[in-house]
Amino acid sequence: MRPRRSVLYLPGANERALEKAKGLPADALVLDLEDAVAPDAKVTARQRVCAAVSSGAYGEREVAVRVNGIGTEWHDDDLRAVAQAGPHAVVIPKVSSATDVHAVEDALTAAGAPQHTAIWAMIETPAAVLRAEEIANASTRLTVLVLGTNDLAKELHAEFVPGRAPLLTSLSLCLLAARAAGKSILDGVYNDVRDAEGFETECVQARQFGFDGKTVIHPNQLEPCNRVFAPSEAEIDHARRVIDAFEQAMAEGRGVVTVDGRMVENLHVEQARRVLGLAEAIERLH
Template sequence: MSQSYTPLRSVLYAPGVNARALEKACSLPIDCLILDLEDAVAPEAKSEARDTVVKALTTGDCGYRKRVVRVNGLETQWGAGDIAAVARSGVDAVLLPKVESAEAVLEALEALDAAGAPAELPLWVMAETPRGILSIDQIAGAHPRLEVIVMGTSDLAKEMRVLHTPGREGLLTSLGLCVLAARAHGLEILDGVHLDLQDDNGFQVACEQGRNMGFDGKTLIHPRQIEMANRLFGVSDESLMQAQKIVTAWQQSSAEGKGVCVVDGRLVENLHVEEAKRVIAMQSAINGRD
């Protein structure tokens, strides 16, 4: 199958200042690790965290796991130094916080290029302010090197003055707009974190809601959340079997010169086949990791 897929079911934040946590994270069954230089690091520890992250990137091995650094914003006193430090570190992507305009995307890419980053190094952006949400279409289409939108639901809830409710009613419009922008521009998109580590039921509800809204995975704050994120944003046995049936039936119909076919009483067209192929490719990628 020609279609490829890179799973982002589970994306764990780890404080950049904690070298042991960064090392341990590279043995966890996550799809991606975000080494955080921003919110998880106190101002007086920023320089230490930067050095720790660069050392982890240049000397450690995370196997198949993507390693992404969340830098401080360029408007802060640490942002330019963060970008200069990680540009040639071997990082898989750089995550820019609190993005509110397409210009911010271009400015970050210019800074990476000036620091000697690989020409193809991807940029990820966080959607976590009202202005960022209102500008998300322009942000998502700002540059081909933009790869992923990451929801910052904690900051967004604070800025919007909405409550953290089980159904996230106050955030649904923002979440939906960002999914639309991601799909319109061919990007991946990650749902925000769930802060209550004792609330397994609430975390499950949030994962199911995010999956049903179209998110590709969940950002996490603790290893205990990994298994559920991998399972709920992965491929169920039932979904895989159905996808395989659709592709097989379509191939048979195409060989007979037909443009449609029927699977389990339901009409199947090319759009259903493309989604089925995506599901199969995702499971194949997951199998390669497991």
């Protein structure tokens, strides 16, 4: 299990940001060659990002690279270079169908990408939302869906409002697709880096929905994101008591188990083990 509570985008052309990220408490990093890089800096950024990936300087955290979109003049060269660098994942913007995933997978294989380099597909358009199940099931190499909520809102002509009512259908459909396919899923970014309260509220909403974590654009967003998406001490304690009570009941041949007055079934034990597994993974990472 890999924790992906906070996934920080970093501009690939900014050497200082890439260096600073070595000491930031993000669970994962996305070194960006797309939106954060001007057209005349794309080639330099590609070289800088691939060198950063190959350096191994980011410890145990996942390091992904967001390449330029399919059909752009930089996409093919990005994939070839990134495949040789061998990051944990390649993030593909504006994936629209399983065909897009297959094309990226074939290109990575042809370029010699190691088996550990996964595909993260960004869902950013209405067409992608409606095909989210198809995309999520397109390849075993695809491990994560990433919501691109800014582009999605633009395509929907939707407004950004507290609670994100215009996006809830899209968030739910993508979450259903990810879980049905056994894949992880990350919520989109929160744009106002000065609004700490609004950001944390959106993190809580995403966790309640079932997202694994959230993509972020500023280091100040890391602490609340990590805290919200991590099991609390109370949740960890409850998980341990559920497992202990269930195992004791099984050893004694009892068919009914209760913890805090509530019946415990296999599904509760599975949830408890997931809580403890996530807590242990977080501890190992940081």
